[in-house]
Amino acid sequence: MKELLIIAIGSALVNNVVLSQFLGICPFLGVSKKVDTAAGMGGAVVFVITIASLVTSLIYKFILMPLGFEYLQTIVFILIIAALVQFVEMFLKKAMPPLYNALGVYLPLITTNCAVLGVALTNVQKEYSILQGIINGIGTSVGFLIAIVIMAGIREKIEYNDISESFQGTPIVLVTATLMAIAFCGFSGLI
Amino acid sequence: MNNCTERIYNGLVKENPTFVLMLGMCPTLAVTTSAINGVGMGLSTTVVLVLSNMLISMLRKIIPDSVRMPAFIVVVASFVTIVQFLLEGFVPSLYASLGIYIPLIVVNCIILGRAESYASKNPVLPSIFDGIGMGLGFTVGLAAIGIVREVIGTGAIFGRQLLPLADAAAGKGGYVPVTIFILPPGAFLVLAFLVALQNKVRSNAAKKGKKVPEATGCGEGCASCGNSACGGKVFPTGNEE
Numbered sequence: 001m002k003e004l005l006i007i008a009i010g011s012a013l014v015n016n017v018v019l020s021q022f023l024g025i026c027p028f029l030g031v032s033k034k035v036d037t038a039a040g041m042g043g044a045v046v047f048v049i050t051i052a053s054l055v056t057s058l059i060y061k062f063i064l065m066p067l068g069f070e071y072l073q074t075i076v077f078i079l080i081i082a083a084l085v086q087f088v089e090m091f092l093k094k095a096m097p098p099l100y101n102a103l104g105v106y107l108p109l110i111t112t113n114c115a116v117l118g119v120a121l122t123n124v125q126k127e128y129s130i131l132q133g134i135i136n137g138i139g140t141s142v143g144f145l146i147a148i149v150i151m152a153g154i155r156e157k158i159e160y161n162d163i164s165e166s167f168q169g170t171p172i173v174l175v176t177a178t179l180m181a182i183a184f185c186g187f188s189g190l191i
Numbered sequence: 192m193n194n195c196t197e198r199i200y201n202g203l204v205k206e207n208p209t210f211v212l213m214l215g216m217c218p219t220l221a222v223t224t225s226a227i228n229g230v231g232m233g234l235s236t237t238v239v240l241v242l243s244n245m246l247i248s249m250l251r252k253i254i255p256d257s258v259r260m261p262a263f264i265v266v267v268a269s270f271v272t273i274v275q276f277l278l279e280g281f282v283p284s285l286y287a288s289l290g291i292y293i294p295l296i297v298v299n300c301i302i303l304g305r306a307e308s309y310a311s312k313n314p315v316l317p318s319i320f321d322g323i324g325m326g327l328g329f330t331v332g333l334a335a336i337g338i339v340r341e342v343i344g345t346g347a348i349f350g351r352q353l354l355p356l357a358d359a360a361a362g363k364g365g366y367v368p369v370t371i372f373i374l375p376p377g378a379f380l381v382l383a384f385l386v387a388l389q390n391k392v393r394s395n396a397a398k399k400g401k402k403v404p405e406a407t408g409c410g411e412g413c414a415s416c417g418n419s420a421c422g423g424k425v426f427p428t429g430n431e432e
Binding site: 019020021022023024025026029071072073074075078079082113114117118121122125165166167168169170171172174175177178179181182185 | 216217220221260261264265268269271272275276290291294295297298300371374375376377378379380382383384386387388390391394
């Protein structure tokens with residue numbers, strides 16, 4: 001139990017997926033203008049990463065490992081993730097329209113989000129069990145949700161600031177990310 | 192042959208993936224803690240890019256349009272796996288320091304973007320040179336950012352001490368490294384100034400009436416990097432228009 005908690009806190013705060021591992025930078029910069037959309041994107045990422053880390057660890061443990069096909073992991077994982085995202089989208093559209101309306105538009109954007117593949121590969125690299133893999137997935141994606149929602153909150157405020165011409169848009173967002181990354185460095189003593 | 196040199200110029204200068212198009216930001220931020228890591232990552236990406244451009248261009252008339260995305264991904268992922276094993280075997284130190292970012296070359300926007308927008312529409316030779324140009328452009332970008340971060344963060348360049356370090360114990364004056372530049376926040380800061388510089392150049396060019404290619408990298412949705420045509424849907428669902 002204690003070990004799982006350490007994995008969760010480690011992946012959510014200490015090694016934050018965006019601010020210290022630089023995975024999923026594109027949606028972090030692109031979809032963080034408003035808190036609502038950022039929360040929607042974050043929710044969709046939590047949903048997809050949790051399912052993807054479950055499915056990829058199952059396939060790795062029960063198909064690739066027994067057959068000695070570990071070297072195919074990159075190819076298999078990326079195809080599984082791409083198929084899975086589309087499948088989840090179709091399933092939600094049919095079965096849970098309210099959830100689809102909240103997350104649907106963000107789902108296709110996640111296919112090539114490197115955070116999803118990154119979690120699947122980290123699970124293999126660190127030799128996590130299936131449960132540990134899922135916890136790592138949830139922790140990582142919650143870390144993404146925290147980072148993108150904080151960023152959107154700050155961006156809503158700095159909208160009204162007087163920023164010099166060259167720094168408008170992406171540069172000021174990156175400076176904000178710098179300060180957030182410094183703050184998140186403070187978590188490194190946590191575990 | 193003129194066309195080929197034009198492709199290299201295009202990749203290195205006109206549509207430089209790092210400085211102009213802003214593609215592949217994840218590896219750009221993550222591996223540029225030192226110049227040598229930047230060059231290693233850039234060259235690995237170049238190899239994958241050239242080989243995948245070549246193969247995709249060869250197969251461009253065979254691959255059916257509706258399954259082109261999965262086909263491209265399989266091609267790219269195969270070459271990435273090969274490069275990963277070669278690095279593990281021959282350059283273990285680089286393999287260790289690049290770590291998980293080597294398999295993540297698969298989702299690098301530059302590679303799928305070039306496959307979709309250039310290699311799938313052009314003959315083999317120009318596609319190879321397009322790969323070389325884009326790859327070298329990316330390598331130069333990563334090396335430049337890596338050099339800035341390494342010099343400010345450690346006072347060294349490619350591992351050689353450039354600025355004599357201060358030694359308080361010996362009472363020797365010198366350069367005090369700003370360690371934060373080789374930590375994650377430094378990556379964001381360097382990139383922020385880079386994009387600000389780019390904005391400045393762009394607005395100056397716009398005043399003179401020159402056209403600079405748009406930064407396609409992390410704009411609105413990244414949906415995603417070249418495969419916006421299929422709205423992020425990798426596998427055909429049968430209801431695309």
